[in-house]
Amino acid sequence: MPTATYEYISSGNLTSGSVNSVTFGSGGTLTQAYTDLVLVVNGGASNPADIHVRFNGDSGANYTFQSMAKISGNGISGSRYSSGTEMSFTTNAYFRSGFQNASHTTITSYSNPYINKTALSRSTFGATEIDLVLGTWKNVNAVTSMSVTLSNSATWTSSSTMYLYGIKEA
Amino acid sequence: MATYKLITSYTSTGENIITLSSIPQTYTDLVIKFSAKGSANNQYDLVRVYVNGTSDNAGGAVHMGFPNYSATYNFMNAAYTADAANSANVFGPIEYYLPNYAKPSVQKSFLLLGGAEQQTSSIQNFLGGILTTQTGAITSLSFDGEYGSFLNNTTIYLYGILAS
Numbered sequence: 629m630p631t632a633t634y635e636y637i638s639s640g641n642l643t644s645g646s647v648n649s650v651t652f653g654s655g656g657t658l659t660q661a662y663t664d665l666v667l668v669v670n671g672g673a674s675n676p677a678d679i680h681v682r683f684n685g686d687s688g689a690n691y692t693f694q695s696m697a698k699i700s701g702n703g704i705s706g707s708r709y710s711s712g713t714e715m716s717f718t719t720n721a722y723f724r725s726g727f728q729n730a731s732h733t734t735i736t737s738y739s740n741p742y743i744n745k746t747a748l749s750r751s752t753f754g755a756t757e758i759d760l761v762l763g764t765w766k767n768v769n770a771v772t773s774m775s776v777t778l779s780n781s782a783t784w785t786s787s788s789t790m791y792l793y794g795i796k797e798a
Numbered sequence: 799m800a801t802y803k804l805i806t807s808y809t810s811t812g813e814n815i816i817t818l819s820s821i822p823q824t825y826t827d828l829v830i831k832f833s834a835k836g837s838a839n840n841q842y843d844l845v846r847v848y849v850n851g852t853s854d855n856a857g858g859a860v861h862m863g864f865p866n867y868s869a870t871y872n873f874m875n876a877a878y879t880a881d882a883a884n885s886a887n888v889f890g891p892i893e894y895y896l897p898n899y900a901k902p903s904v905q906k907s908f909l910l911l912g913g914a915e916q917q918t919s920s921i922q923n924f925l926g927g928i929l930t931t932q933t934g935a936i937t938s939l940s941f942d943g944e945y946g947s948f949l950n951n952t953t954i955y956l957y958g959i960l961a962s
Contacts, residue, residue, distance in 0.1 A: 634802035636961050668827060670897035670907060696925075727929065730897050730907035752909055752927020760925055787904045789897070791826065791961040793801065 633796045635662070640776065640790035642671065647784050652792050653773035656684070660770060662794030665735040667776070671788020673723035677778040679731060680714040681763075683745060683771045687713050693763035695719035700756045714777075715763040721751040723778065725785060729753050738771040745771055801960045802829075810952035812837075815942040818956050823900040823935055825958030830939070832892035832912075833953045837946035844944040845892065849906065849932050851940065889952065890914035899936040906930045 637659060640650030652658055669679065682691075689711040697720035698704050707719060723729045731751035738745055745765040752758045765771075778784065805825075808816055821828070836843030892912035898904060910926035941954070 632801070634959070636801045639961060668895075668897055671904075721927070728898075728905040728907050730895070730909050730927065732895055732897075732909055750909055750911065750925055752907060752929070758925055758927045787901075789826075789901075789961075793959070793961075 634666075635794050635796065637662075637665075637792045637794050639792065640784075642784040642788040642790060643786050645674075645783060645786035648781060649775055649777040650790055651773060651775045653771075656772040658772050658774065659794065660739045660772070661796065662739070663737060663797040664795040665738050665771070665774075666793040666795060667717075667731075667733045667735070667774075667790070668793070669717075669723075669731040669776075669788070669790045670728060671723065671790075672725050672727055672729060672785040673778050673782040673788075674725055674785065675780055675782045676722040676724045677780045677782035678719065678722060679717040679749075679751075680777045680779050681717055681747070682714050682775045682777075683765050683767070684769060684773055685775070686765070686767065689713050690766045691715040691763060692766065693719075693761055695759050695761040697721070697757070697759035715747060715765060716779075717747065717749040717761060717763070718751045718759060719761055720759045721753040721757040723782070723784075724753070727753065728787070735771065735774075741768055741770060743768060801962075803958050803960075805956045805958050807956070808954045810948040810950060812947055812950055814947045815940055816948060816952075816954060817938060817940040818954065819938040821899075821937050821939065821956070822958065823937070824960070825900070826898065826961040827959040828894075828896040828899045828936070829957040829959060830892075830894040830896070831955040831957070832894070832941070833889045833951075834892060834914075835889045835949040835952055836943045837949055838943065843946050846942055846944060847894075847908070847928070848940040848942075849930055849936055850934065850938055852932070888915050896936065902935060903933050905933055906936060 691712040692710045694708040733749040735747045747763045749761040895909040908928040913923040
Protein backbone atom coordinates (compact mmCIF):
# COMPACT_ATOMS: atom_id res chain seq x y z
CA MET A 629 0.00 0.00 0.00
CA PRO A 630 1.60 3.31 -1.02
CA THR A 631 1.98 6.04 1.54
CA ALA A 632 -0.58 8.83 1.30
CA THR A 633 1.13 12.08 0.37
CA TYR A 634 -1.79 14.43 -0.26
CA GLU A 635 -3.96 14.96 2.79
CA TYR A 636 -6.70 17.24 3.98
CA ILE A 637 -5.67 19.55 6.82
CA SER A 638 -8.48 21.98 7.52
CA SER A 639 -11.20 24.17 6.09
CA GLY A 640 -12.60 27.63 6.59
CA ASN A 641 -16.21 27.83 7.73
CA LEU A 642 -17.76 30.31 5.33
CA THR A 643 -21.38 29.22 5.39
CA SER A 644 -22.64 32.20 7.38
CA GLY A 645 -22.02 34.53 4.45
CA SER A 646 -20.49 37.11 6.79
CA VAL A 647 -16.88 35.90 7.09
CA ASN A 648 -14.12 38.22 5.90
CA SER A 649 -11.04 36.36 7.11
CA VAL A 650 -9.98 32.81 7.94
CA THR A 651 -6.84 31.90 9.86
CA PHE A 652 -5.27 28.49 9.56
CA GLY A 653 -3.04 27.60 12.51
CA SER A 654 -4.27 30.37 14.78
CA GLY A 655 -1.65 31.08 17.43
CA GLY A 656 1.08 29.40 15.40
CA THR A 657 -0.36 25.90 15.46
CA LEU A 658 -0.31 25.05 11.76
CA THR A 659 0.98 21.52 11.35
CA GLN A 660 4.58 21.19 10.15
CA ALA A 661 4.09 17.62 8.99
CA TYR A 662 4.02 18.35 5.27
CA THR A 663 6.34 19.65 2.61
CA ASP A 664 3.91 21.85 0.66
CA LEU A 665 0.49 23.35 1.29
CA VAL A 666 -2.37 23.62 -1.20
CA LEU A 667 -5.21 26.10 -0.70
CA VAL A 668 -8.33 25.70 -2.83
CA VAL A 669 -10.98 28.42 -2.74
CA ASN A 670 -14.24 28.30 -4.64
CA GLY A 671 -16.99 30.86 -4.28
CA GLY A 672 -17.87 34.51 -4.38
CA ALA A 673 -17.65 37.73 -2.42
CA SER A 674 -20.12 40.36 -1.32
CA ASN A 675 -18.29 42.96 -3.39
CA PRO A 676 -15.27 42.75 -5.71
CA ALA A 677 -12.28 41.60 -3.72
CA ASP A 678 -8.92 39.89 -3.95
CA ILE A 679 -7.60 37.16 -1.71
CA HIS A 680 -4.98 38.65 0.61
CA VAL A 681 -2.73 36.48 2.73
CA ARG A 682 -0.38 37.05 5.64
CA PHE A 683 1.93 34.48 7.14
CA ASN A 684 2.60 34.25 10.87
CA GLY A 685 0.69 37.49 11.37
CA ASP A 686 3.43 39.50 9.66
CA SER A 687 1.96 42.86 8.63
CA GLY A 688 5.31 44.40 7.68
CA ALA A 689 6.23 45.36 4.13
CA ASN A 690 7.72 41.95 3.50
CA TYR A 691 5.71 40.60 0.60
CA THR A 692 6.42 40.71 -3.11
CA PHE A 693 4.19 39.32 -5.78
CA GLN A 694 3.84 39.53 -9.51
CA SER A 695 1.03 38.52 -11.77
CA MET A 696 0.36 37.55 -15.34
CA ALA A 697 -3.26 38.17 -16.18
CA LYS A 698 -5.78 38.26 -18.94
CA ILE A 699 -9.07 40.08 -18.86
CA SER A 700 -11.69 39.11 -21.39
CA GLY A 701 -10.44 39.59 -24.95
CA ASN A 702 -7.55 41.84 -23.99
CA GLY A 703 -3.95 40.85 -24.25
CA ILE A 704 -1.89 39.39 -21.45
CA SER A 705 -0.67 41.90 -18.90
CA GLY A 706 1.89 41.72 -16.16
CA SER A 707 2.16 43.53 -12.86
CA ARG A 708 4.64 43.53 -10.03
CA TYR A 709 4.04 44.56 -6.46
CA SER A 710 6.96 44.98 -4.11
CA SER A 711 7.09 45.70 -0.40
CA GLY A 712 3.46 44.85 0.13
CA THR A 713 2.14 44.38 3.62
CA GLU A 714 0.35 41.25 2.47
CA MET A 715 0.48 38.86 -0.43
CA SER A 716 -2.32 38.73 -2.94
CA PHE A 717 -3.28 35.38 -4.44
CA THR A 718 -5.45 37.16 -7.03
CA THR A 719 -4.85 40.40 -8.86
CA ASN A 720 -7.39 40.49 -11.67
CA ALA A 721 -9.62 37.47 -11.13
CA TYR A 722 -11.59 39.24 -8.42
CA PHE A 723 -14.06 37.35 -6.32
CA ARG A 724 -17.49 38.94 -6.50
CA SER A 725 -21.16 38.24 -5.98
CA GLY A 726 -23.28 36.15 -8.28
CA PHE A 727 -20.46 33.99 -9.60
CA GLN A 728 -18.30 31.13 -8.47
CA ASN A 729 -14.60 31.92 -8.73
CA ALA A 730 -11.96 29.25 -8.39
CA SER A 731 -8.48 29.69 -7.00
CA HIS A 732 -5.73 27.11 -6.48
CA THR A 733 -2.50 27.96 -4.66
CA THR A 734 0.56 25.91 -3.80
CA ILE A 735 2.84 27.15 -1.01
CA THR A 736 6.08 25.29 -1.46
CA SER A 737 8.45 24.18 1.31
CA TYR A 738 6.47 26.12 3.87
CA SER A 739 8.37 24.67 6.79
CA ASN A 740 11.86 24.84 5.30
CA PRO A 741 13.90 27.16 7.61
CA TYR A 742 16.44 28.14 4.95
CA ILE A 743 14.33 29.78 2.25
CA ASN A 744 11.90 32.61 1.75
CA LYS A 745 8.41 31.22 1.27
CA THR A 746 6.77 31.29 -2.13
CA ALA A 747 3.22 30.79 -3.31
CA LEU A 748 2.01 30.08 -6.83
CA SER A 749 -1.66 30.81 -7.52
CA ARG A 750 -3.92 30.41 -10.49
CA SER A 751 -7.40 31.82 -10.37
CA THR A 752 -10.34 32.40 -12.62
CA PHE A 753 -13.27 34.71 -12.51
CA GLY A 754 -15.72 32.87 -14.63
CA ALA A 755 -15.57 33.63 -18.26
CA THR A 756 -13.65 36.86 -18.28
CA GLU A 757 -10.57 36.92 -16.08
CA ILE A 758 -7.71 34.65 -15.19
CA ASP A 759 -4.42 35.23 -13.50
CA LEU A 760 -1.26 33.52 -12.42
CA VAL A 761 0.45 35.03 -9.39
CA LEU A 762 3.82 34.25 -7.86
CA GLY A 763 4.30 35.65 -4.40
CA THR A 764 7.21 35.70 -1.97
CA TRP A 765 7.24 36.25 1.75
CA LYS A 766 10.69 37.60 2.50
CA ASN A 767 11.15 35.52 5.61
CA VAL A 768 12.80 32.16 6.21
CA ASN A 769 10.69 31.22 9.21
CA ALA A 770 8.42 28.22 8.92
CA VAL A 771 4.84 29.16 8.17
CA THR A 772 2.97 28.40 11.37
CA SER A 773 -0.17 30.38 10.63
CA MET A 774 -1.80 31.80 7.54
CA SER A 775 -4.62 34.32 7.38
CA VAL A 776 -6.73 34.44 4.23
CA THR A 777 -8.70 37.66 3.92
CA LEU A 778 -10.89 39.29 1.32
CA SER A 779 -9.86 42.84 0.44
CA ASN A 780 -12.27 45.78 0.49
CA SER A 781 -13.89 44.43 3.67
CA ALA A 782 -15.83 41.98 1.54
CA THR A 783 -17.31 38.80 2.96
CA TRP A 784 -17.41 35.32 1.46
CA THR A 785 -20.75 34.27 0.05
CA SER A 786 -22.37 31.39 1.86
CA SER A 787 -21.73 29.03 -1.05
CA SER A 788 -18.00 29.56 -0.78
CA THR A 789 -15.56 26.90 0.36
CA MET A 790 -11.93 27.03 1.42
CA TYR A 791 -9.85 23.89 1.92
CA LEU A 792 -6.25 23.48 2.99
CA TYR A 793 -4.31 20.35 2.03
CA GLY A 794 -0.82 19.13 2.78
CA ILE A 795 1.53 17.35 0.40
CA LYS A 796 4.09 15.19 2.07
CA GLU A 797 7.46 14.36 0.66
CA ALA A 798 7.25 10.67 -0.10
CA MET B 799 -5.89 9.30 5.24
CA ALA B 800 -5.28 9.60 1.53
CA THR B 801 -7.43 12.28 -0.02
CA TYR B 802 -6.18 12.20 -3.61
CA LYS B 803 -7.31 9.00 -5.28
CA LEU B 804 -7.54 7.64 -8.78
CA ILE B 805 -11.17 7.17 -9.78
CA THR B 806 -10.71 5.88 -13.28
CA SER B 807 -8.49 6.06 -16.32
CA TYR B 808 -9.06 5.75 -20.02
CA THR B 809 -6.80 5.15 -23.00
CA SER B 810 -8.12 6.15 -26.39
CA THR B 811 -8.19 3.86 -29.37
CA GLY B 812 -9.20 6.61 -31.77
CA GLU B 813 -12.58 7.76 -30.51
CA ASN B 814 -14.33 10.94 -31.58
CA ILE B 815 -15.59 11.48 -28.08
CA ILE B 816 -14.47 10.20 -24.70
CA THR B 817 -16.93 10.12 -21.83
CA LEU B 818 -16.23 9.65 -18.15
CA SER B 819 -19.59 8.62 -16.77
CA SER B 820 -20.99 7.64 -13.39
CA ILE B 821 -18.54 9.96 -11.66
CA PRO B 822 -18.85 9.23 -7.93
CA GLN B 823 -20.20 12.03 -5.79
CA THR B 824 -18.07 11.17 -2.79
CA TYR B 825 -15.22 13.61 -3.36
CA THR B 826 -14.89 17.37 -2.95
CA ASP B 827 -12.89 18.23 -6.06
CA LEU B 828 -11.88 16.48 -9.26
CA VAL B 829 -8.56 16.57 -11.06
CA ILE B 830 -8.27 15.37 -14.64
CA LYS B 831 -4.87 14.67 -16.13
CA PHE B 832 -5.15 14.50 -19.88
CA SER B 833 -2.42 13.60 -22.36
CA ALA B 834 -3.94 14.35 -25.73
CA LYS B 835 -3.16 14.10 -29.38
CA GLY B 836 -5.66 14.91 -32.14
CA SER B 837 -6.04 13.64 -35.67
CA ALA B 838 -6.20 17.09 -37.27
CA ASN B 839 -3.10 17.86 -39.30
CA ASN B 840 -1.21 21.15 -39.23
CA GLN B 841 -3.40 22.75 -36.60
CA TYR B 842 -4.21 22.54 -32.98
CA ASP B 843 -7.47 20.87 -32.26
CA LEU B 844 -9.82 22.32 -29.71
CA VAL B 845 -10.81 19.97 -26.93
CA ARG B 846 -14.40 20.68 -26.01
CA VAL B 847 -15.91 19.67 -22.70
CA TYR B 848 -19.50 18.61 -22.18
CA VAL B 849 -20.86 18.53 -18.67
CA ASN B 850 -23.56 15.97 -17.98
CA GLY B 851 -24.01 15.39 -21.68
CA THR B 852 -24.96 18.93 -22.59
CA SER B 853 -23.20 21.12 -25.10
CA ASP B 854 -24.87 24.46 -24.59
CA ASN B 855 -24.35 25.07 -20.93
CA ALA B 856 -21.18 27.09 -20.96
CA GLY B 857 -21.17 30.42 -19.23
CA GLY B 858 -18.00 31.11 -21.17
CA ALA B 859 -14.29 30.69 -20.95
CA VAL B 860 -11.13 32.72 -21.04
CA HIS B 861 -7.66 31.47 -21.83
CA MET B 862 -4.21 32.88 -21.65
CA GLY B 863 -1.95 31.52 -24.31
CA PHE B 864 -4.34 30.58 -27.07
CA PRO B 865 -3.82 32.52 -30.26
CA ASN B 866 -6.88 34.28 -31.59
CA TYR B 867 -8.97 33.16 -28.70
CA SER B 868 -12.10 35.13 -27.98
CA ALA B 869 -13.79 35.18 -24.63
CA THR B 870 -17.06 35.56 -26.46
CA TYR B 871 -16.98 31.92 -27.49
CA ASN B 872 -19.93 30.38 -25.81
CA PHE B 873 -18.87 26.83 -25.76
CA MET B 874 -16.38 25.02 -23.67
CA ASN B 875 -13.11 25.10 -25.52
CA ALA B 876 -11.04 23.66 -22.78
CA ALA B 877 -7.64 22.91 -24.24
CA TYR B 878 -5.72 22.04 -27.34
CA THR B 879 -4.37 18.69 -28.36
CA ALA B 880 -0.96 18.20 -29.85
CA ASP B 881 -0.98 18.36 -33.62
CA ALA B 882 -1.12 15.08 -35.51
CA ALA B 883 1.64 16.34 -37.79
CA ASN B 884 4.06 16.00 -34.90
CA SER B 885 6.08 12.86 -34.54
CA ALA B 886 4.04 10.01 -33.14
CA ASN B 887 5.16 10.37 -29.57
CA VAL B 888 4.30 14.06 -29.09
CA PHE B 889 1.25 14.56 -26.88
CA GLY B 890 -0.16 17.61 -25.15
CA PRO B 891 -0.57 17.66 -21.37
CA ILE B 892 -3.71 19.20 -19.90
CA GLU B 893 -4.84 19.47 -16.30
CA TYR B 894 -8.36 20.38 -15.28
CA TYR B 895 -9.22 21.25 -11.68
CA LEU B 896 -12.92 21.20 -10.79
CA PRO B 897 -13.71 22.42 -7.26
CA ASN B 898 -17.01 21.48 -5.64
CA TYR B 899 -18.12 19.43 -8.64
CA ALA B 900 -20.78 17.63 -6.60
CA LYS B 901 -22.09 20.60 -4.66
CA PRO B 902 -25.68 21.41 -5.59
CA SER B 903 -26.96 24.84 -6.54
CA VAL B 904 -23.66 26.50 -7.39
CA GLN B 905 -22.14 27.26 -10.76
CA LYS B 906 -19.29 24.96 -11.63
CA SER B 907 -15.87 26.42 -12.40
CA PHE B 908 -12.86 24.85 -14.08
CA LEU B 909 -9.21 25.79 -13.89
CA LEU B 910 -7.09 24.62 -16.80
CA LEU B 911 -3.38 24.36 -17.30
CA GLY B 912 -1.44 22.80 -20.13
CA GLY B 913 0.39 23.07 -23.38
CA ALA B 914 0.36 21.78 -26.90
CA GLU B 915 2.86 21.53 -29.70
CA GLN B 916 2.08 22.35 -33.30
CA GLN B 917 4.48 20.36 -35.39
CA THR B 918 8.01 21.09 -34.24
CA SER B 919 8.14 24.85 -34.55
CA SER B 920 5.53 26.13 -32.17
CA ILE B 921 4.47 25.42 -28.62
CA GLN B 922 1.54 26.96 -26.82
CA ASN B 923 1.32 27.04 -23.06
CA PHE B 924 -1.98 27.99 -21.61
CA LEU B 925 -3.78 28.89 -18.45
CA GLY B 926 -7.52 29.06 -18.54
CA GLY B 927 -10.77 29.20 -16.70
CA ILE B 928 -14.32 28.15 -17.46
CA LEU B 929 -17.54 29.05 -15.73
CA THR B 930 -20.51 26.90 -16.60
CA THR B 931 -24.09 27.96 -16.13
CA GLN B 932 -24.88 24.52 -14.83
CA THR B 933 -25.52 24.29 -11.12
CA GLY B 934 -26.24 20.59 -10.65
CA ALA B 935 -23.72 18.00 -9.58
CA ILE B 936 -21.36 16.83 -12.31
CA THR B 937 -21.94 13.16 -13.00
CA SER B 938 -20.34 12.86 -16.41
CA LEU B 939 -17.75 14.65 -18.49
CA SER B 940 -17.23 14.19 -22.20
CA PHE B 941 -14.42 15.44 -24.38
CA ASP B 942 -14.21 15.73 -28.14
CA GLY B 943 -12.12 17.53 -30.71
CA GLU B 944 -13.56 20.26 -32.89
CA TYR B 945 -11.77 19.07 -36.01
CA GLY B 946 -10.85 15.47 -35.47
CA SER B 947 -10.75 12.45 -33.24
CA PHE B 948 -8.36 11.51 -30.47
CA LEU B 949 -5.45 9.41 -31.57
CA ASN B 950 -4.36 6.18 -29.98
CA ASN B 951 -2.71 6.44 -26.59
CA THR B 952 -4.42 9.66 -25.64
CA THR B 953 -4.98 9.07 -21.93
CA ILE B 954 -7.21 10.52 -19.25
CA TYR B 955 -6.77 9.97 -15.53
CA LEU B 956 -9.58 11.12 -13.25
CA TYR B 957 -8.75 11.72 -9.60
CA GLY B 958 -10.91 12.65 -6.66
CA ILE B 959 -9.82 14.88 -3.78
CA LEU B 960 -11.65 14.56 -0.49
CA ALA B 961 -11.69 17.39 2.02
CA SER B 962 -12.20 15.40 5.19
